[in-house]
Amino acid sequence: xxxxxxxxxxxxxxxxxxxxxxxxxxxxxxxxxxxxxxxxxxxxxxxxxxxxxxxxxxxxxxxxxxxxxxxxxxxxxxxxxxxxxxxxxxxxxxxxxxxxxxxxxxxxxxxxxxxxxxxxxxxxxxxxxxxxxxxxxxxxxxxxxxxxxxxxxxxxxxxxxxx
Amino acid sequence: xxxxxxxxxxxxxxxxxxxxxxxxxxxxxxxxxxxxxxxxxxxxxxxxxxxxxxxxxxxxxxxxxxxxxxxxxxxxxxxxxxxxxxxxxxxxxxxxxxxxxxxxxxxxxxxxxxxxxxxxxxxxxxxxxxxxxxxxxxxxxxxxxxxxxxxxxxxxxxxxxxxxxxxxxxxxxxxxxxxxxxxxxxxxxxxxxxxxxxxxxxxxxxxxxxxxxxxxxxxxxxxxxxxxxxxxxxxxxxxxxxxxxxxxxxxxxxxxxxxxxxxxxxxxxxxxxxxxxxxxxxxxxxxxxxxxxxxxxxxxxxxxxxxxxxxxxxxxxxxxxxxxxxxxxxxxxxxxxxxxxxxxxxxxxxxxxxxxxxxxxxxxxxxxxxxxxxxxxxxxxxxxxxxxxxxxxxxxxxxxxxxxxxxxxxxxxxxxxxxxxxxxxxxxxxx
Numbered sequence: 001x002x003x004x005x006x007x008x009x010x011x012x013x014x015x016x017x018x019x020x021x022x023x024x025x026x027x028x029x030x031x032x033x034x035x036x037x038x039x040x041x042x043x044x045x046x047x048x049x050x051x052x053x054x055x056x057x058x059x060x061x062x063x064x065x066x067x068x069x070x071x072x073x074x075x076x077x078x079x080x081x082x083x084x085x086x087x088x089x090x091x092x093x094x095x096x097x098x099x100x101x102x103x104x105x106x107x108x109x110x111x112x113x114x115x116x117x118x119x120x121x122x123x124x125x126x127x128x129x130x131x132x133x134x135x136x137x138x139x140x141x142x143x144x145x146x147x148x149x150x151x152x153x154x155x156x157x158x159x160x161x162x163x
Numbered sequence: 164x165x166x167x168x169x170x171x172x173x174x175x176x177x178x179x180x181x182x183x184x185x186x187x188x189x190x191x192x193x194x195x196x197x198x199x200x201x202x203x204x205x206x207x208x209x210x211x212x213x214x215x216x217x218x219x220x221x222x223x224x225x226x227x228x229x230x231x232x233x234x235x236x237x238x239x240x241x242x243x244x245x246x247x248x249x250x251x252x253x254x255x256x257x258x259x260x261x262x263x264x265x266x267x268x269x270x271x272x273x274x275x276x277x278x279x280x281x282x283x284x285x286x287x288x289x290x291x292x293x294x295x296x297x298x299x300x301x302x303x304x305x306x307x308x309x310x311x312x313x314x315x316x317x318x319x320x321x322x323x324x325x326x327x328x329x330x331x332x333x334x335x336x337x338x339x340x341x342x343x344x345x346x347x348x349x350x351x352x353x354x355x356x357x358x359x360x361x362x363x364x365x366x367x368x369x370x371x372x373x374x375x376x377x378x379x380x381x382x383x384x385x386x387x388x389x390x391x392x393x394x395x396x397x398x399x400x401x402x403x404x405x406x407x408x409x410x411x412x413x414x415x416x417x418x419x420x421x422x423x424x425x426x427x428x429x430x431x432x433x434x435x436x437x438x439x440x441x442x443x444x445x446x447x448x449x450x451x452x453x454x455x456x457x458x459x460x461x462x463x464x465x466x467x468x469x470x471x472x473x474x475x476x477x478x479x480x481x482x483x484x485x486x487x488x489x490x491x492x493x494x495x496x497x498x499x500x501x502x503x504x505x506x507x508x509x510x511x512x513x514x515x516x517x518x519x520x521x522x523x524x525x526x527x528x529x530x531x532x533x534x535x536x537x538x539x540x541x542x543x544x545x546x547x548x549x550x551x552x553x554x555x556x557x558x559x560x561x562x563x564x565x566x567x568x569x570x571x572x573x574x575x576x577x578x579x580x581x582x583x584x585x586x587x588x589x590x591x592x593x594x
Contacts, residue, residue, distance in 0.1 A: 016438075019441060020438070023227055023437060023440065023441065023444075026227065026411075027228055027411050027414045031408075031411040031412060031414075031415045034411065034412060051221070052220075055224055056215055060214075060452075062444050062449060063189075063448075063449035065441065066187075069445075072190065073187065073446055073500055074188060075185070075188070075499055075500075076185060077183055077498060077543070078184070078185065093186075094185070094186055094187075097181075097186060101190055101193065104197060104211065108207055108208050109211060111208055112208060112211065112212055131215055132215060135214075
């Protein structure tokens with residue numbers, strides 16, 4: 001399990017690098033468009049379209065990052081005096097629900113990708129699929145990471161029960 | 164009809180149950196939409212597609228840009244310069260460091276829209292300094308935490324962009340930015356009043372005044388950073404560029420200032436800066452995507468109309484309703500974070516406040532954001548308060564007691580924003 005997690009991490013690092021490059025690329029594209037408009041009275045006709053594709057990719061990669069690093073905020077209204085076991089079970093449940101979300105993203109994201117192949121973005125003529133193909137990709141990462149955490153939390157639960 | 168009420172029940176109750184059992188807010192929004200769609204036999208594909216279309220918006224791009232530019236500036240040592248500048252301006256009065264704290268937060272708000280970033284940079288610098296100078300720690304934390312809220316109102320503020328999205332895209336981000344400017348500055352000025360009174364009563368120290376030559380250098384140093392807000396506000400008012408474009412220009416500008424003018428950190432710091440921004444954005448962006456599925460179901464089930472009718476049944480008096488709505492937002496703000504609440508409550512309250520009570524959407528946005536900003540400084544859940552308490556090493560209870568006089572100032576500003584429309588609308592109506 002440890003080794004599998006390491007392999008997954010090293011793969012995900014690349015996805016994160018892509019997301020960082022995307023963030024910079026968005027800034028540069030929008031900035032250049034302003035410079036061209038005022039400096040050269042022209043513009044990049046695909047600027048808006050490509051920025052929008054990038055922001056979609058960026059969002060969903062960051063969603064997977066949120067699962068991996070537990071960044072998504074929750075609220076803590078439950079009294080902390082409840083038994084520890086109870087919170088461990090909640091953690092396992094959380095992991096399982098996250099797997100469910102990953103599965104939904106993979107199945108319906110893939111269907112949307114196939115549907116999107118039939119229509120095209122107006123300025124660049126790229127198939128619409130480009131907006132959706134990111135869903136099954138991050139879906140797989142979410143399933144795998146949530147799966148690892150489910151396993152780890154389950155182990156903790158068992159340990160808690162025996163000790 | 165049965166279907167609608169059962170659907171509403173499933174949507175709301177599954178969301179609340181997941182929330183109470185500590186499931187992330189983002190995924191609670193999405194999954195409750197999924198469960199409800201299953202019950203109503205809506206195609207799952209359109210629920211998932213909403214995730215994508217929710218972030219498929221050009222104005223949304225401004226959020227990553229502003230967060231990136233704020234992160235570059237704060238890593239590059241802007242807070243130290245802003246504090247020095249504020250000190251040169253106001254440090255010599257009684258309780259100088261406390262007033263500097265408030266003024267520096269006002270400046271910092273023109274660079275970053277995050278109260279937590281304000282507390283963790285300006286507060287981390289000033290709270291220990293204040294305690295060393297003989298200020299009571301709880302007072303130092305109280306001033307820091309409440310003044311950090313100015314930054315949420317003063318442009319740039321990514322929460323305003325979230326509001327514009329949640330209100331259905333018909334609200335101009337540029338006008339919202341201008342609308343927040345006066346209330347943000349006003350909040351700072353109001354906070355200075357109890358600060359001055361307490362400082363005189365407890366005999367807090369004054370800071371030394373520096374000669375004008377030094378002051379000039381400090382002012383020039385801080386001006387490079389403060390020019391960001393001039394780019395944003397000036398660019399948007401004059402129509403030179405859109406809010407999103409101003410955000411991209413601000414990001415490029417802060418990059419140049421940090422790495423070529425201030426030169427305090429090496430350019431390879433960009434790696435950690437990008438990673439930090441990505442972490443902040445992971446929460447915000449996924450939340451917006453997920454909320455769009457949830458919002459689709461809310462609209463489908465006509466929940467906003469139901470809430471409107473419910474509220475109008477309680478009273479049709481404008482003042483009573485607005486007070487009620489403010490109270491509701493304040494209470495919600497004490498238990499939940501800002502961004503999710505903006506996303507969830509804006510579409511629900513918009514028809515009541517804007518359509519029925521005739522409030523301008525800009526004023527509504529500023530009112531909502533100020534309400535939720537106050538929530539960041541209150542227990543049980545207040546992110547700005549938590550960070551402030553951990554820096555000042557005091558308990559939440561102690562800090563909350565010290566904040567009480569400041570809460571009353573915040574409430575006064577909130578009432579002004581709610582009932583005196585020029586406070587918000589004077590600047591946007593110039594556009």
